Amino acid sequence: MSTTLPASIDLLIVGAGSAGAALAGIVARDTDLNVVLLEAGPDYGPSSGGGWPADLLDALRFPETHDWGYSGLNRPGHRFHSPYDRARVIGGCSSHNGCVEVIGHRRDYDGWAELGNAGWGWDDLEPAWERAKRALRVRIPDDDELTPFHGAFMEGAVAAGIPRVHDLDDPDDVSATGISPVNIIDGVRWNTAFAYLDPVRESGNLTIIANALVDRVELDQGRAVAVNARIDGGWRRIAAGRIVLAAGAYGSPAILQRSGIGAPDELRAAGVEPRHELPGVGRALTDHPLTSIELRATDKLARQMELFSRDRWTPDEQTILKTQSPRCTEAFDLHLYGILRRDLAAESGWRYSIPSSTVAVQSAGHVRVTSADPDAPLAIDHGYFTDAEDNDRAVLVDGLELAREIAGNLERAGLVRGELRPGPEARTRGQLEAFAEETVRINYHPACSCRMGPSHDPDAVVDASGKIHGLDGLYVCDVSISPTLMRANTNLPAITIAEHLAAQFA
Ligand SMILES: Cc1cc2nc3c(=O)[nH]c(=O)nc-3n(C[C@H](O)[C@H](O)[C@H](O)COP(=O)(O)OP(=O)(O)OC[C@H]3O[C@@H](n4cnc5c(N)ncnc54)[C@H](O)[C@@H]3O)c2cc1C
Structure with missing residues (x-):
């Protein structure tokens, strides 16, 4: 240096x-x-x-x-202070x-x-x-690099009508699921x-x-x-x-x-x-607002994951789904991901979730200096859910509903037994809107x-x-x-x- x-x-x-x-x-x-x-x-x-x-x-x-x-706070008045x-x-x-x-x-x-x-x-x-x-x-990882959970996520998506593709990064596709292209070389x-x-x-x-x-x-x-x-x-x-x-x-x-x-x-x-x-x-x-449903795995999925991870590279994030919500007017407006995390405190040793994110965002916020001092904190507000039509929240809830449909397909395959979060008591669209409001967080894509x-x-x-x-x-x-x-x-x-x-x- x-x-x-x-x-x-x-x-x-x-x-x-x-x-x-x-x-x-x-x-x-x-x-x-x-x-x-x-x-x-x-x-x-x-x-x-x-x-x-x-x-x-x-x-x-x-x-x-x-x-x-x-x-910062994810919204003004929000109690969720997020890094x-x-x-x-x-x-x-x-x-x-x-x-x-x-x-x-x-x-x-x-x-x-x-x-x-x-x-x-x-x-x-x-x-x-x-x-x-x-x-x-x-590079696009091979199918045999997929964890059982990520493989099941894609099968559940296909059963929900989303086509499986090899190259997820085709700039013309409007609805597809596939393995995420990555820039990972030997780990x-x-x-x-x-x-x-x-x-x-x-x-x-x-x-x-x-x-x-x-x-x-x-x-x-x-x-x-x-x-x-x-x-x-x-x-x-x-x-x-x-x-x-x-x-x-x-x-x-x-x-x-x-x-x-x-x-x-x-x-x-x-x-x-x-x-x-x-x-x-x-x-x-602007950022892509995100929230997740969290799933309870069956012993069958837990066993498959233990077997896989014994001698295999086991990333958290391997798959993406892009699609159109019912509100979409062009291209696509939703991303869903299958995410797993090693967590020995969790029932099965893993946590499984399906985050959903609005990707055709209409809300915007601001970033401002609070002082002339370059070491002073910045005031950052991504402005989640501030669009006049409330489109961003509505699309996010559409994403949660699709995530639940995919989770239902995993349940029928004997891999999932119910939802930990928001949980079965959140049944109506209004309850899902409240859940999105409460749990929205950064997707790390500010621009x-x-x-x-x-x-x-x-x-x-x-x-x-x-x-x-x-x-x-x-x-x-x-x-x-x-x-x-x-x-x-x-x-x-x-x-x-x-x-x-x-x-x-x-
Ligand atoms: C946890 C996390 C996970 C993410 N995962 C993904 C992912 O999987 N895929 C994806 O596509 N995107 C992902 N992103 C987003 C993506 O990495 C960023 O959007 C992208 O790197 C931004 O690039 P940039 O060049 O605009 O800014 P940055 O890469 O942030 O570069 C800015 C640089 O400027 C330096 N800098 C800032 N202020 C000063 C200053 N005053 N003086 C000198 N230097 C300064 C910073 O230290 C930094 O090195 C993720 C982001 C995070 C935080």
Whole structure:
């Protein structure tokens, strides 16, 4: 790891996460520009160096280390205070996530283009998606890698009328279940540091500075000229030709706001002097709301699981179902997953659940700095169930009903005996709505907090090149620029965004 900066920096990238590491790696590989990558967390070096902590490598575990410590109430007035995990380490969330790699539906991206973002339709993005999948070594596990529970989940889904497919990530499918494509190589989570930075670590034109917390961007006459960063406890001003924020859906808008870029009243309330009015910064924060039914297994399923897990790799999450609720008007609007967790306190030694998530989300919230201090907590509200038509909650309840139908099929197959949560007493739709209201939680897919859009869109933060409206030399390149939240887990989309934008920095 270096703390020596090159004499002149062409491109400074803030945040070495899914998108930032990909962008830095591509530009360093394809150009002779001097690229500097600043990351708030540690850098453990190349995958072959032996320096990586076991919990970050192990794709079976959700690490509890290297987290930013964000949290919030799932809704105003809600009693459920939830941690909003975000990784603070090289590779960002790709270094601690669930390794499911999907892209959503072509309508997601065609919709972006229709909102005025030229060059962002599915046909434009497809080559970037293909490159991202190759770099991440995405593969579809074989049927014999499926745990008995995940196999049964898919059979139960087929019996409920959902077709089983081999490649779940077909951007034209509207209803399908299949094995999740993953970026897991011999049990190792193949993060973007391995995929994109390892090949260029010795290239000579990439400098990675870890443990570097960026406070804000310095503006001079409408141009971004430098960042202020705390590196190893000391503050430094780092000047660069162009600056790209890739600090994620919470981090990128927070840096913009601390730099005085945002809604003036919100900035003043946080003690920050407004420098450039851009009201969309931090607004439109969107996640996929999620809740689960929990099942009671029979001895038959417990025995099958014990036998399987004795000598086999047993992941929690292996299958996805995407489909249309009765309210769906295009593509699909629901994801269901089969999830198991080892839990020796549970009756059968495992916990089984079928989470459901609304993926064509209409509600939105916000992320705001609460102070000019970069160490102060952020105010984060995903705005679950705030859409005027109450569509997001209704779709989630449709998902719970489908999950129950699948559970019923598992019960008929002798694998499940009843529901632990919400339980048989929750019979009516109204009771399921109340359950969704009470238990909704983060699906770890926050996005849209620096939305891309044309200059006439008052809430747009960046244009179709990722450049901040009204300022020169300042860009955002991460999942926060999504104009709407894609119907997909967000890692592969974040990397696809970086692959797509990288060419313009060459
Ligand atoms: C627990 C969990 C499980 C998940 N599972 C999946 C999954 O299975 N499949 C999937 O597709 N998606 C999953 N996701 C979501 C997905 O990983 C993220 O949406 C994606 O990684 C976001 O990429 P990004 O580049 O926008 O941001 P990030 O990957 O979060 O990168 C941001 C980087 O910027 C750094 N940073 C932030 N602020 C600063 C600052 N001020 N100064 C310097 N550096 C800074 C951060 O430390 C981080 O490294 C999961 C997320 C979590 C948290």
